[in-house]
Structure formats: structure tokens, C-alpha cells
Amino acid sequence: ETGVTQTPRHLVMGMTNKKSLKCEQHLGHNAMYWYKQSAKKPLELMFVYSLEERVENNSVPSRFSPECPNSSHLFLHLHTLQPEDSALYLCASSFLVQDTEAFFGQGTRLTVV
Amino acid sequence: SQQGEEDPQALSIQEGENATMNCSYKTSINNLQWYRQNSGRGLVHLILIRSNEREKHSGRLRVTLDTSKKSSSLLITASRAADTASYFCATGGSNYQLIWGAGTKLIIKP
Secondary structure (H helix, E strand, O other): OOOEEEEOOEEEEOOOOEEEEEEEEOOOOOEEEEEEEOOOOOOEEEEEEEOOEEEEEOOOOOOEEEEEEEOOEEEEEEEOOOHHHOEEEEEEEEOOOOOOOOEEOOOEEEEEO | OOOOEEEOOEEEEEOOOOEEEEEEOOOOOOEEEEEEEOOOOOEEEEEEEEOOOOEEEEOOEEEEEEOOOOEEEEEEOOOOHHHOEEEEEEEEOOOOOEEEOOOEEEEEEO
16 A cells, blocks of 8 residues: 555546546645556656645646645546546655655556447 | 656566666756556555665665766566566656656566
């Protein structure tokens, strides 16, 4: 256990569905991240939250909508996704200082049909 | 954007042999980190080396950093079947972002 928990572990959704991914960290970190991992590609940073404020949005389509209600919880709301959005979605947390490591959840394997 | 590029993309060795993976990057960094990922699961941090360090050890892991060549290597000595995983390097700069490579898939044959 890394102290970062993601649910669900697997999700299959249709292109017209709305679903949400959840991430929770118990490490007292002040920054949380959403990453997308596709096969044979580097991890893509989607969103960064620091102290519950979004500080980074790397040109992610609006069909992905993050929410950070407090420093321990992070959500990724999904709607009208495309098949190419199928990937492993990873949540991570860290302290917002230099030379620190990130702690990852186990990921949500998303399949869009 | 991709910063680290791991080499090789895939590596298959016999148990007990040493495994070496390399990472190259493009811009200046504050640190370089190596992570491990078992199939379809989250990443686990292995080791962090700061830009003013040249070598670091942790158990069977040895990491080197050459900032003049913008490259790093990860050596796993006396490999075990349980070391089978994908290994990623990530560079940390002056902000909070880590920039990642595409990883090396390591297979240890028993």
C-alpha cells in the first residue's frame, strides 16, 4: 500500500456515459495529480492541484473535469469520452517541494466502448 | 512533453545477471528519479538522485547521473524474477512537475 487509493480499479463505459474516478491519499501531502498512461507512451500529466487549487491543466479536453474538494481527495469526472481515451489513469500525491518523490495509486483501467 | 528517454525499450536477461537501463533527458534538472511499475499497476518510487550527485545506491540498485551528458543509468545487480517490471525515469525541474520517459520493460527469466 502506497497510501494513495484509487477507485474503481476497472471501468468500462459507453461514450454517452458519465462516470467519476476517485482518489484518496492519507499521507498529508499538499499536491495531487492525475496522469494518463497509454501503451508505450510516457506518462501524460493531466492536472495538478496544490492546496486544493488547480495549478496545472495540460491542455486536457473538457470531457475530463477534475475536482479537489480537500487536500485528501481528488476526482476526475468523465463524460462523452472517446475510445482513444481508454487508458490507465493514475493518481499521485506529493509534497510541493523540490527533490521529493511522488506516491501513486494503483490506477483505474478505463475502457471506452 | 517527453523529457526522459529510456534505453533499451525492452530487456530480457537470466536471473542472477545484472540489468542496466539508461535514461537521457534534454533540459536542465534538479533531480532525476527512477520508478518501477508492475504490470497494469501504480508506480513505486525507487531512488532519487540530485543534480549535484553522481552516484547513489539503494540495496541492489545503483544509479549514476552524468549531467554533462544529460544521462542516467539504473543498474540492478543479481536480478531476481520479482524484478520483472517496467522501469521509468522522471526528471524534476524548478517546478513541481515530473517529466517522464516511456519506460524500459525488464523481463527476468528464471
